[in-house]
Amino acid sequence: MSSSNEKNDPLYNYDPFQGFNSSTFPFFDYNNLLVYSQAAPTPPFQGLDSSYMNFTDCLHDQNCFSRPFFDMSGSSSDVVAPVHDNISNSKQTVDDSVRIKIDNTENPSTPNSSVSSPSNGGTAVEDSSKTNKGSEHEKSKKVNKPKKERQQREPRFAFLTKTEIDVLEDGYRWRKYGQKAVKNSPYPRSYYRCTTQKCGVKKRVERSFQDPSVVITTYEGSHNHHIPTTLRGNNITSSAAFPHEFLAHYFFPSTSNHQEDQNSMQHQSVALHQHQQQQQLQVSDYGLLHNLVSSSTRKQAP
DNA sequence: CGGGTTTGACCGGCGC
DNA sequence: GCGCCGGTCAAACCCG
Numbered sequence: 043m044s045s046s047n048e049k050n051d052p053l054y055n056y057d058p059f060q061g062f063n064s065s066t067f068p069f070f071d072y073n074n075l076l077v078y079s080q081a082a083p084t085p086p087f088q089g090l091d092s093s094y095m096n097f098t099d100c101l102h103d104q105n106c107f108s109r110p111f112f113d114m115s116g117s118s119s120d121v122v123a124p125v126h127d128n129i130s131n132s133k134q135t136v137d138d139s140v141r142i143k144i145d146n147t148e149n150p151s152t153p154n155s156s157v158s159s160p161s162n163g164g165t166a167v168e169d170s171s172k173t174n175k176g177s178e179h180e181k182s183k184k185v186n187k188p189k190k191e192r193q194q195r196e197p198r199f200a201f202l203t204k205t206e207i208d209v210l211e212d213g214y215r216w217r218k219y220g221q222k223a224v225k226n227s228p229y230p231r232s233y234y235r236c237t238t239q240k241c242g243v244k245k246r247v248e249r250s251f252q253d254p255s256v257v258i259t260t261y262e263g264s265h266n267h268h269i270p271t272t273l274r275g276n277n278i279t280s281s282a283a284f285p286h287e288f289l290a291h292y293f294f295p296s297t298s299n300h301q302e303d304q305n306s307m308q309h310q311s312v313a314l315h316q317h318q319q320q321q322q323l324q325v326s327d328y329g330l331l332h333n334l335v336s337s338s339t340r341k342q343a344p
Numbered sequence: 345c346g347g348g349t350t351t352g353a354c355c356g357g358c359g360c
Numbered sequence: 361g362c363g364c365c366g367g368t369c370a371a372a373c374c375c376g
Binding site: 219220222224225231233246 | 364365366367368369370
C-alpha cells in the first residue's frame with residue numbers, strides 16, 4: 043500500500059547524490075562506496091548477501107538506516123566484545139566507541155552527548171590533549187605531566203570504498219599529520235585532520251590488506267563548517283554532497299543551530315524522515331572491518 | 345614564503 | 361615493570 047505512495051514521495055525518490063556521477067566527480071566512485079556495518083547479531087543490511095552494500099542501494103533501502111550498527115543508547119557494552127575474539131593480532135580488544143560508553147558508565151557526570159557536539163566544542167577533546175604543547179617548543183615531553191583524564195573520543199564510523207584511489211576526495215581539506223605502518227599489513231595508515239580552524243574532525247585512511255581494492259576511511263567527529271570551495275571551481279554547497287560526509291552527518295549530525303547549517307543539512311532531514319529515530323551509529327575496529335572485507339570477498343569470489 | 349607532507353620520536357593505554 | 365602498539369607531535373623537507 044505504501045509502495046505507490048513511496049514512489050510518488052519526493053523523499054522516497056530523493057537521491058542526495060543525483061548529479062554526482064563519474065563524470066561530475068571522476069575521482070570519486072560513489073557507486074562503489076560500501077557502507078560498512080559493525081558486526082552485529084544480525085546482518086545490518088538484511089536481505090542482502092554481503093555484509094556491506096552499495097551506498098546508493100543503501101540509501102534507497104528504507105530499512106537500511108533504521109538498523110543501527112551499534113546503538114550507543116543501548117545498555118550493554120558486550121554486544122561487540124565477543125566478536126573481537128576473531129581479531130588475532132589486535133590488542134585493542136574493545137572498540138573505542140565502546141570505551142566511550144564504558145567511560146560514561148563509570149563516570150555518570152560525563153554527558154553522553156559530549157562526544158558528538160563538535161560544533162560548539164569540537165576542539166575540546168583535542169585541546170585537552172594539547173594543553174601541554176601548544177605552539178611553544180616544549181621539548182619537555184619526558185617531564186612528568188599530571189595524569190590527564192582519559193581522552194574522550196569523537197564518535198567514529200568507517201566506510202569501505204572499493205577504489206583504486208588511495209586518498210578519496212570528500213570535499214573537505216585535510217592535512218596529513220601522521221602515517222603509521224599497520225601491523226600485518228603492507229599498507230600504511232594515514233592520519234588526516236581537517237584544516238579548517240576549530241574543526242577537530244579527523245580521518246584515517248588505510249587500504250585493506252585482505253582486499254587491496256578496498257579503502258577503509260574512518261571519520262572521527264563531524265564538521266562544524268561547510269565544505270570549502272572546492273576543486274575545479276565547483277562549490278559544493280551541501281556538506282553532505284559526498285557519500286562519506288552524508289553518512290557522517292546522518293550518523294552524527296552537527297548540533298549547530300545556524301540556519302545555514304540547517305539548510306545545508308537537508309539531507310539529514312531526509313534520512314530522519316525515513317525513520318524519525320536518531321541513532322548513534324558506531325564504527326568497529328579494523329579487525330572487524332577486515333573480517334567483513336574478507337568474508338565479503340569470499341562470498342563474491344566465483 | 346606559506347601550506348602541506350614525510351618521518352622518526354614520543355606518549356600513553358593495555359596486556360602479560 | 362616491560363614491551364607492544366595506536367595515535368600524535370614536530371622538525372625537516374617539499375612544492376607551487
